[in-house]
Amino acid sequence: xxxxxxxxxxxxxxxxxxxxxxxxxxxxxxxxxxxxxxxxxxxxxxxxxxxxxxxxxxxxxxxxxxxxxxxxxxxxxxxxxxxxxxxxxxxxxxxxxxxxxxxxxxxxxxxxxxxxxxxxxxxxxxxxxxxxxxxxxxxxxxxxxxxxxxxxxxxxxxxxxxxxxxxxxxxxxxxxxxxxxxxxxxxxxxxxxxxxxxxxxxxxxxxxxxxxxxxxxxxxxxxxxxxxxxxxxxxxxxxxxxxxxxxxxxxxxxxxxxxxxxxxxxxxxxxxxxxxxxxxxxxxxxxxxxxxxxxxxxxxxxxxxxxxxxxxxxxxxxxxxxxxxxxxxxxxxxxxxxxxxxxxxxxxxxxxxxxxxxxxxxxxxxxxxxxxxxxx
Amino acid sequence: xxxxxxxxxxxxxxxxxxxxxxxxxxxxxxxxxxxxxxxxxxxxxxxxxxxxxxxxxxxxxxxxxxxxxxxxxxxxxxxxxxxxxxxxxxxxxxxxxxxxxxxxxxxxxxxxxxxxxxxxxxxxxxxxxxxxxxxxxxxxxxxxxxxxxxxxxxxxxxxxxxxxxxxxxxxxxxxxxxxxxxxxxxxxxxxxxxxxxxxxxxxxxxxxxxxxxxxxxxxxxxxxxxxxxxxxxxxxxxxxxxxxxxxxxxxxxxxxxxxxxxxxxxxxxxxxxxxxxxxxxxxxxxxxxxxxxxxxxxxxxxxxxxxxxxxxxxxxxxxxxxxxxxxxxxxxxxxxxxxxxxxxxxxxxxxxxxxxxxxxxxxxxxxxxxxxxxxx
Numbered sequence: 001x002x003x004x005x006x007x008x009x010x011x012x013x014x015x016x017x018x019x020x021x022x023x024x025x026x027x028x029x030x031x032x033x034x035x036x037x038x039x040x041x042x043x044x045x046x047x048x049x050x051x052x053x054x055x056x057x058x059x060x061x062x063x064x065x066x067x068x069x070x071x072x073x074x075x076x077x078x079x080x081x082x083x084x085x086x087x088x089x090x091x092x093x094x095x096x097x098x099x100x101x102x103x104x105x106x107x108x109x110x111x112x113x114x115x116x117x118x119x120x121x122x123x124x125x126x127x128x129x130x131x132x133x134x135x136x137x138x139x140x141x142x143x144x145x146x147x148x149x150x151x152x153x154x155x156x157x158x159x160x161x162x163x164x165x166x167x168x169x170x171x172x173x174x175x176x177x178x179x180x181x182x183x184x185x186x187x188x189x190x191x192x193x194x195x196x197x198x199x200x201x202x203x204x205x206x207x208x209x210x211x212x213x214x215x216x217x218x219x220x221x222x223x224x225x226x227x228x229x230x231x232x233x234x235x236x237x238x239x240x241x242x243x244x245x246x247x248x249x250x251x252x253x254x255x256x257x258x259x260x261x262x263x264x265x266x267x268x269x270x271x272x273x274x275x276x277x278x279x280x281x282x283x284x285x286x287x288x289x290x291x292x293x294x295x296x297x298x299x300x301x302x303x304x305x306x307x308x309x310x311x312x313x314x315x316x317x318x319x320x321x322x323x324x325x326x327x328x329x330x331x332x333x334x335x336x337x338x339x340x341x342x343x344x345x346x347x348x349x350x351x352x353x354x355x356x357x358x359x360x361x362x363x364x365x366x367x368x369x370x371x372x373x374x375x376x
Numbered sequence: 377x378x379x380x381x382x383x384x385x386x387x388x389x390x391x392x393x394x395x396x397x398x399x400x401x402x403x404x405x406x407x408x409x410x411x412x413x414x415x416x417x418x419x420x421x422x423x424x425x426x427x428x429x430x431x432x433x434x435x436x437x438x439x440x441x442x443x444x445x446x447x448x449x450x451x452x453x454x455x456x457x458x459x460x461x462x463x464x465x466x467x468x469x470x471x472x473x474x475x476x477x478x479x480x481x482x483x484x485x486x487x488x489x490x491x492x493x494x495x496x497x498x499x500x501x502x503x504x505x506x507x508x509x510x511x512x513x514x515x516x517x518x519x520x521x522x523x524x525x526x527x528x529x530x531x532x533x534x535x536x537x538x539x540x541x542x543x544x545x546x547x548x549x550x551x552x553x554x555x556x557x558x559x560x561x562x563x564x565x566x567x568x569x570x571x572x573x574x575x576x577x578x579x580x581x582x583x584x585x586x587x588x589x590x591x592x593x594x595x596x597x598x599x600x601x602x603x604x605x606x607x608x609x610x611x612x613x614x615x616x617x618x619x620x621x622x623x624x625x626x627x628x629x630x631x632x633x634x635x636x637x638x639x640x641x642x643x644x645x646x647x648x649x650x651x652x653x654x655x656x657x658x659x660x661x662x663x664x665x666x667x668x669x670x671x672x673x674x675x676x677x678x679x680x681x682x683x684x685x686x687x688x689x690x691x692x693x694x695x696x697x698x699x700x701x702x703x704x705x706x707x708x709x710x711x712x713x714x715x716x717x718x719x720x721x722x723x724x725x726x727x728x729x730x731x732x733x734x735x736x737x738x739x740x741x742x743x744x745x746x747x748x749x750x751x752x
Binding site: 075083363 | 458459702
């Protein structure tokens with residue numbers, strides 16, 4: 001009977017005993033060997049699954065980059081809600097795993113959760129993705145990092161403008177908040193730089209992750225004639241698969257979704273968190289001060305574009321490349337006046353040229369002319 | 377009188393067993409749910425071990441980690457208790473109506489609206505009234521809102537014959553939509569740009585932690601609510617009437633019991649506990665009402681209530697057990713590289729096995745003194 005099983009009771013007990021012994025020994029071994037290269041345990045917390053083809057996967061890919069660095073131990077936890085759970089997860093990483101640098105990656109982790117833990121553990125460094133940190137108001141062992149991804153959506157828009165036959169493109173958005181509105185507007189402005197007649201229909205699902213509504217919204221946009229779709233939701237997987245299944249082209253967001261729709265995927269605006277995390281970890285290992293407010297865009301290596309898909313025409317490729325080159329020089333502005341909002345008012349006045357880090361963009365509350373939809 | 381009559385009806389017993397028998401009978405009757413539940417949990421864990429072996433990991437390591445993460449240290453215990461706290465109240469929202477034969481699964485709706493009501497009522501008083509007035513007012517507002525919401529489910533059930541399970545579930549979606557409307561519209565703090573929230577509560581209006589523990593007052597509130605509910609059901613005529621109506625509505629009506637009032641009343645009390653959970657979430661954790669209120673506590677409460685067989689006192693250990701499983705989930709992810717779904721599989725397995733074991737009630741002679749041999 002026992003022969004049928006791959007492992008009998010005795011060998012099972014032996015292996016678990018050896019395993020337990022190894023577990024018990026490993027910390028002391030670690031400290032002996034790793035002391036030379038400044039051992040560092042880094043905690044990553046994700047609000048959704050780390051293989052979501054989206055927001056969380058982008059961070060997990062970044063975590064994977066630093067996992068390969070010498071002397072770095074990475075501990076990760078996924079699907080952690082923005083409640084007392086995330087506070088306890090941070091504490092658990094600090095107390096049980098010895099993490100001294102923690103990256104809570106969801107926007108809602110900042111206040112009150114990360115701030116409460118930062119006060120309780122002043123020797124631990126906390127860096128939050130989202131960009132809320134304010135000097136004088138928030139503790140110095142905390143900080144924020146974020147990327148300007150609007151220009152990436154502008155480049156998405158350029159490929160969409162060339163690919164669209166119906167001159168209607170579509171955007172599946174989570175919530176009408178400034179970051180999302182900026183992406184929608186950038187996407188349309190990119191497409192209009194190709195053809196000013198293009199319009200973009202937007203549908204807000206109301207939630208960051210709600211697969212059913214995302215599929216419904218995608219179908220509704222295509223039913224209304226849109227033939228290129230992009231989105232800003234936590235996981236673009238449903239939108240990309242639904243759109244490609246209906247024969248529409250797609251532009252990606254957060255991470256590279258081309259494996260989901262290799263023929264229909266034009267390009268995508270992706271986070272390049274690996275660069276950002278590598279920089280933080282190198283500084284931490286060298287004992288240098290970590291930045292408290294870290295931001296950057298395409299030219300700073302915070303954001304990258306997915307490789308252009310097979311459906312992108314040569315003409316589109318040229319315009320994409322020249323615009324990208326300008327962006328890399330730092331001379332490009334998406335929000336260059338005059339731009340009207342879609343209710344007829346002035347969004348950006350004729351004299352205004354807003355750089356990607358302009359403070360005005362942080363509180364964007366309008367949709368530009370040509371976007372069909374409403375923020376409320 | 378009655379005692380004499382009883383003993384005279386029984387055959388003569390020896391002096392010793394005569395003293396022991398009532399005690400044994402008492403023990404036997406109470407041991408049944410305990411033994412069956414524990415047996416079910418063990419069977420569930422065994423089944424779960426099979427899954428773990430199949431994916432090539434050691435169940436022994438896993439259970440050891442679960443113990444470490446859930447209950448292995450004072451930190452872990454507090455972690456588990458923190459996670460259990462909101463479940464106590466949301467489980468009551470399921471357990472109380474269940475005693476009347478109602479399956480209400482939409483406690484989530486009462487949680488989020490209770491939270492919004494609590495946050496809203498506090499707004500005009502911040503700064504002008506002391507916390508000792510504002511906090512009870514918030515609790516009252518949360519309970520009233522939750523009570524109205526689930527009370528309405530009871531009314532739909534009794535007066536219009538609408539299935540309470542479906543009604544409560546669908547109303548939870550309406551509640552979340554309402555919450556989003558309020559926090560993104562009339563109640564939005566203009567400073568909450570990328571995470572719409574109500575204005576934050578100043579620190580002095582927060583509930584804080586139980587002295588000597590790193591667990592907020594929600595735990596104490598939940599335990600007291602469970603004890604009050606137990607007394608309500610087991611020791612009041614209102615609770616007795618409810619149990620009769622739950623056993624047989626027709627019989628209750630023939631007896632002249634106010635079934636309608638019982639149904640609406642119990643639903644309202646149940647909802648008020650869930651609403652209170654929302655208030656605690658605002659006043660002890662979030663500091664404002666925002667989308668993080670819909671963290672799924674209402675749904676996990678269903679699991680807790682069913683595992684506790686709708687006994688308010690049993691809810692306490694079951695909630696702590698689930699809190700512990702939840703707390704250990706992070707450690708399992710981090711140390712064993714298993715996905716977050718691992719603990720969900722465990723929870724699901726336990727749920728199904730425990731429900732299956734319901735069929736064993738009354739089948740074991742040892743727990744039924746009426747079937748024991750009359751002579752010792």
